[in-house]
Amino acid sequence: MAEERSQGRKQEKVGVVVSTRMRKTIVVEVARRTPHPLYKKIVTRRKKFYAHDEQGEARVGDTVRIIESRPLSRLKRWRLAEVVRRSALPEAEEPAELV
DSSP states (O other): OOOOOOOOOOOEEEEEEEEEEETTEEEEEEEEEEEOTTTOOEEEEEEEEEEEOSSOOOOTTOEEEEEEOSOOSSSOOEEEEEEEEOOSSOOOOOOOOOO
């Protein structure tokens, strides 16, 4: 009998793109709101994730969904699933190459 290995669901996170300076890599900041353990005030916790963007479709300010994947580099363990909402910011021009 062939045993089927149960694949757990991969984690998904929704965040805002804060950097697209690297080739095929974006930096996504995910914020979550949680009560302080002692004082019970709601505080915002932020964490940055490096995600793989093969087509380079995400831009700074976009809201994106990322899903976990196998390690792609030293820091990259996520990949871009979809762009949830485009940024209202005008698209920044790419810096000119130094000659």
